[in-house]
Amino acid sequence: MDLGRINIIGCGRAAGSLARLWVEAGSVCIGDVINRTFESAERAVTRTGAGHAVTAVSSMSRAEYWLIGANDDRIEDLAELLADSVTGLERSVVFHLAGRFGLEVLEPLAKTGACLAALHPVRSLTDAKLTVEEFRGTACVAEGSSAALDRLQPLITSIGGSWLPVDSINRGLYHASVSIVSNITKAVAWKAQKWQQKAGLPAATAATVTHQLLQSTMVDLARAGAKKTITGPVVRGDTSTIEAHLGAIRHSHPEDIDVYRVLARTVLELAQERGDLDEETLQRFQSLFRN
Incomplete structure (x- = not known):
């Protein structure tokens, strides 16, 4: 499959990861690449294994696709x-990868007759060794004109992406939601390992425990969703265990007490939706989780 040529303006981690996947798949030719500095563009070309570093947008050759992969702002x-x-x-086709923006940031290009799109691969694109097989099935949320989407879709399916076109959406809320699932999950896992190490687990053991819990959680979510598989002391109505948790955190990591309370309130909300708790237990938890 040869879909033509793609130029990249801002070839950082995300754009660079996709470029390497396209090189692996042989679906599109990497054309000109420009970064803030020529040296950075040369490094991006070296990592990608294809392309031509340039110093000015005005010197970039014609291409069927243009990817603006720079920082959101x-x-x-x-x-x-x-x-x-x-x-x-x-x-x-001119497109960007920012989950927080739709087509509005490409508005200056409307006068050119280009086909505009916003593409958001819903995964972390930071691994220089990411393969097409590993990328396969990745949800790629796309918004744009029908002409842009018709031509962008084969570019994504050629590397195994799962094509998910959408109409205009609330980008701020959407991006916050995927950030919670990805970035905040990682931050919570890091925090949990800190607590485990403070409790006496070696760092390697804490990492293993956390990773295995995350893996089993992902299996549960894929199998039946959060509502059917949520477990733990809140769902059981076990207020004494929660009191013990709060006491231990207050003693060893007092700066984190609000982190636990905020997350626990979300678990409580889910337990309420399931109808697991009687009114007295619910009120007791609400009191415990109040800042």
């Missing part, structure tokens, strides 16, 4: 720079 400025610097963008 630079996308709109780069879209404007592209629109003002390059001719012949008619029918080229």
Whole structure:
């Protein structure tokens, strides 16, 4: 499959990961690559194994696809720079990878006749050795014109992505939701390992315990969802165990007491939705989890 050529403006971790996948799949030719500095662009080309580093957007050759992979706060400025610097963008597909933005940051390109899209692969793209097989099945949420999506879809399916087109959505809320699942889950796992080590577990053992719990949790979620598989002292109505948790955290990590309470309130909300708790127990938990 040869879908043409793609130029990349801002080839960091995410854009670089996708570029390497496209090289592996042989589905598109990596064209010109530009970063903040020429040296950075050269390093990106070396990591990708394809492409040509350039120093100015105006010097970039024509391409069927243009990926703006820069940091979120630079996308709109780069879209404007592209629109003002390059001719012949008619029918080229220009897209970005920022989950928090839709098409609004590409508005400067509307006058060029380019086909615009926002693509958000819902996974962490930080592994330089990520393979097509590992990427396979990754949800790729896409918003854009029908012309853009029709041409972007084969670019994603060629590397095994699961194509999920959407209409205009509340991007702030959407991005917050996926950040909770990914980044905040990692932060909570890190925090849990700190507590385990304080409790006396060696670091390696704490890592193993945490990873195994996360793996079994993912299996539960895939099998039946959170509502049917949630367990633990809150669901059981075991207030004495929760009191013991709070006492231990207050003693060893007092700065984290609010972290536990906030997360526990979410578990309580889920237990309420399931109807697990009587009113007296519910009120007791609410009192325990109040800041």
